Amino acid sequence: MDVKHKDFVQFLSVPALCLYLVFFVYPLIQGVGMSFTDWDGMGRAAFVGFDNYAAFFSDDRAMNDIRTTIIFAIASATLLNLVGLAYALLMDRRFPLRGLVRVIIYLPAIISPLIMGYIWYFLLQPQRGFLYHALMQLGLPDFVGNWVLSYPKSLAVLVAVNVWQFAGMTMIIYLAGLQSISCDLIDAARIDGAGSTQIFFHIKLPLLVPAIRINVVTNIIGSLSVFDIIMSLTQGGPGYSTESLSIYIMRMCYGNKTGYSTAVAMMLFLIILIPVLVSLRLTQSKD
Amino acid sequence: MKTDRILSIIRIAALVLICLTCLVPFYVLLVLALNSPSRIFYEGNIFVPDFFFSNFIEAWHESRIGQAMVNSAIITSGTLALAIVLGGLAGYAIARRKTRFNKFVFGLLLSCMMIPGIINTVPLYTLMRHLHAVNTLYGMILVCSTLALPSAVFIYSTFISSLPMELDEAAVLDGCTGCSVFWRIIFPVMKPATASFVILNGFGIWNNYSQSVFFLQSRSKQNIPQALSVFFQQFGGADWNMMAATATIAIIPVVAVFLVFQKQFINGLASGAVKG
Numbered sequence: 001m002d003v004k005h006k007d008f009v010q011f012l013s014v015p016a017l018c019l020y021l022v023f024f025v026y027p028l029i030q031g032v033g034m035s036f037t038d039w040d041g042m043g044r045a046a047f048v049g050f051d052n053y054a055a056f057f058s059d060d061r062a063m064n065d066i067r068t069t070i071i072f073a074i075a076s077a078t079l080l081n082l083v084g085l086a087y088a089l090l091m092d093r094r095f096p097l098r099g100l101v102r103v104i105i106y107l108p109a110i111i112s113p114l115i116m117g118y119i120w121y122f123l124l125q126p127q128r129g130f131l132y133h134a135l136m137q138l139g140l141p142d143f144v145g146n147w148v149l150s151y152p153k154s155l156a157v158l159v160a161v162n163v164w165q166f167a168g169m170t171m172i173i174y175l176a177g178l179q180s181i182s183c184d185l186i187d188a189a190r191i192d193g194a195g196s197t198q199i200f201f202h203i204k205l206p207l208l209v210p211a212i213r214i215n216v217v218t219n220i221i222g223s224l225s226v227f228d229i230i231m232s233l234t235q236g237g238p239g240y241s242t243e244s245l246s247i248y249i250m251r252m253c254y255g256n257k258t259g260y261s262t263a264v265a266m267m268l269f270l271i272i273l274i275p276v277l278v279s280l281r282l283t284q285s286k287d
Numbered sequence: 288m289k290t291d292r293i294l295s296i297i298r299i300a301a302l303v304l305i306c307l308t309c310l311v312p313f314y315v316l317l318v319l320a321l322n323s324p325s326r327i328f329y330e331g332n333i334f335v336p337d338f339f340f341s342n343f344i345e346a347w348h349e350s351r352i353g354q355a356m357v358n359s360a361i362i363t364s365g366t367l368a369l370a371i372v373l374g375g376l377a378g379y380a381i382a383r384r385k386t387r388f389n390k391f392v393f394g395l396l397l398s399c400m401m402i403p404g405i406i407n408t409v410p411l412y413t414l415m416r417h418l419h420a421v422n423t424l425y426g427m428i429l430v431c432s433t434l435a436l437p438s439a440v441f442i443y444s445t446f447i448s449s450l451p452m453e454l455d456e457a458a459v460l461d462g463c464t465g466c467s468v469f470w471r472i473i474f475p476v477m478k479p480a481t482a483s484f485v486i487l488n489g490f491g492i493w494n495n496y497s498q499s500v501f502f503l504q505s506r507s508k509q510n511i512p513q514a515l516s517v518f519f520q521q522f523g524g525a526d527w528n529m530m531a532a533t534a535t536i537a538i539i540p541v542v543a544v545f546l547v548f549q550k551q552f553i554n555g556l557a558s559g560a561v562k563g
Contacts, residue, residue, distance in 0.1 A: 010386050013376065013440075015377070016377035023414075030414070090298055105305060106549075110542070113494070114512040115537055118515070122315060130318070179557075221401050222403075224403075228497065231500075250501070253408075272406075276398075279401065
C-alpha cells in the first residue's frame with residue numbers, strides 16, 4: 001500500500017477535531033476559568049477564587065433549582081420508561097392499523113418542546129384553558145384547578161407533559177427490543193406451561209435489561225438539562241420554584257452575572273457527569 | 288377463550304384512549320386557531336370551531352413566521368451538511384486508520400457526546416461575539432454542527448467499520464488513492480448511516496431553542512421556536528386565536544415531513560435502537 005496516501009487519510013479527522021476544539025472544548029475550559037471571576041460580561045474580570053461557588057451553595061434560588069431539576073429528571077425518566085414499556089407491550093402484536101397507531105403515538109415527540117408547552121398552556125390554563133371550559137360544558141367538576149399557584153402541582157404538570165410528549169420515543173426503543181426477542185423462546189416457554197405474566201417477568205424483562213439501562217440513563221441526562229418546556233409552560237413559576245438550572249444559567253447570564261452563571265453551569269456539569277459516567281461504564285462493560 | 292376476548296377488548300380500548308390523548312392537544316390547537324376572536328369564550332359546542340380562517344392570514348403577517356421558517360430550513364440543512372461531511376471524513380479516518388491520534392479524537396468526541404450545550408453556552412457566547420458570529424445563520428450552523436458532530440462521527444465510524452476492508456483494498460488495487468477510495472467507494476454506500484444520522488438529529492436541530500435563545504436574538508435571524516417565544520411574550524397571552532394559528536403554522540412543516548417519511552423514520556429509530 002502507498003504509505004503517503006495512508007498518511008493523508010489518517011488526518012481526515014482533523015477538520016472535525018478543529019471544529020470541536022474551537023466551539024466545544026475551548027469554551028468548556030474557558031468556562032472553568034470564568035467561574036472563578038466576577039465578570040459581568042462587559043468590563044474587566046477580577047479573580048474571586050471560590051466566591052461564586054460559595055455564593056451558589058448559600059443561594060436559596062439555586063438550591064431550589066437543583067431540587068427541581070433533579071426531581072424533574074428522576075420523575076420523568078421513571079415515568080417515561082414505565083409508560084413507554086407499557087405502550088410497547090400493548091403494541092407488541094399484529095393488529096389492523098398498527099402502523100397508524102405507532103405514528104400517532106410518536107407524533108408529539110417530533111414537535112418542539114417549546115411549542116408543545118404553549119399548546120398545553122392553551123389547554124390547561126386555570127379558569128381559561130380549553131380543558132376547564134370543556135369540563136364545565138360536560139357538567140364535570142374542574143379537574144384542572146389552579147395548579148399554576150402551587151409548586152408541586154406545577155412540577156407535576158411539567159413532568160406529565162414531558163412524559164406525554166416523549167413516551168412514543170421510549171416506546172419505539174422498547175418495541176424494537178421486544179421484537180428482537182426470538183419467537184421460539186416464547187413458544188418454548190408457552191409449551192412448558194408459562195402464562196403471559198410469567199413470560200413477561202422471566203423472559204422478556206431480563207432480555208430488555210440493556211434497553212432499559214440505556215433508556216433510563218439517556219432520559220435522565222436529557223431531562224437534567226430541561227429548558228424549553230419550562231420556558232413556555234410555567235416560565236419557572238410560581239415565583240422561581242419550577243425554574244431549572246439551565247434556565248437559571250441563562251437568566252444569570254442576561255442579568256450580567258456572567259462569572260456566576262458559569263459557576264452554575266459547572267455545578268450542572270458535575271451533576272450530569274454522574275449519569276454520564278454510569279452510562280460510559282455500562283457501554284464499556286457491554287464491549 | 289372468554290378471558291382472551293375481554294383482554295383484547297381492554298387492549299383495544301387502551302390503544303384508542305392513548306391515541307386520543309396524543310391527538311386531542313393538536314385538535315384543540317386547531318379549534319383555537321379557527322375560532323373568531325369575537326367568539327364569546329366557549330359559547331355553544333366548544334369542540335366545533337368557527338372556521339374563521341383569517342386568523343391564519345393575520346398570524347402569518349404579524350408573526351413573520353415565514354422568515355423564521357426560511358431561517359430554520361437554512362440552519363437545519365447547513366448543520367446537517369457540515370456535520371455529515373466532517374463526521375463522514377472523521378468516521379472514515381477513525382474506522383480505517385487506528386492511529387493513536389484517531390483513537391484520541393474518537394474518545395474525546397464520545398466522552399463529550401452526552402454533555403448538553405447549555406454547559407458551555409455562556410463562554411461560547413463571548414467567543415461568538417469576538418468572531419462577530421452572534422445573530423448570524425452561519426454562527427448558529429457552527430454551534431449546532433459542533434453539538435451534532437459526536438453523533439455523526441459515532442454513526443459513521445461504526446458503519447464504516449462494518450464494511451469489509453476488501454472494499455478499500457480492491458479499490459486501491461484498481462488505482463484509487465486514499466481520498467478517492469473515500470469519495471468513490473465509501474461515500475456512495477454511506478447512505479444508510481447518513482439516513483440514521485438525519486433521523487436522529489434532524490428534528491432536534493429544527494426545534495433547537497436553548498442555543499437559538501442566545502445566538503439568534505435579532506428579529507430577522509430567529510428560528511421558529513425563538514420567533515414564536517418572542518412573539519408570544521409580546522402578546523402576553525392576550526390573543527389566543529392568533530397565537531394558536533401561529534403555532535399551527537409553525538408545526539405544519541415538521542408534521543408534514545414526519546408523515547411523508549414516517550416509515551423510514553420509525554424503522555430507522557428502531558434499528559438504531561437495536562444496534563445501540
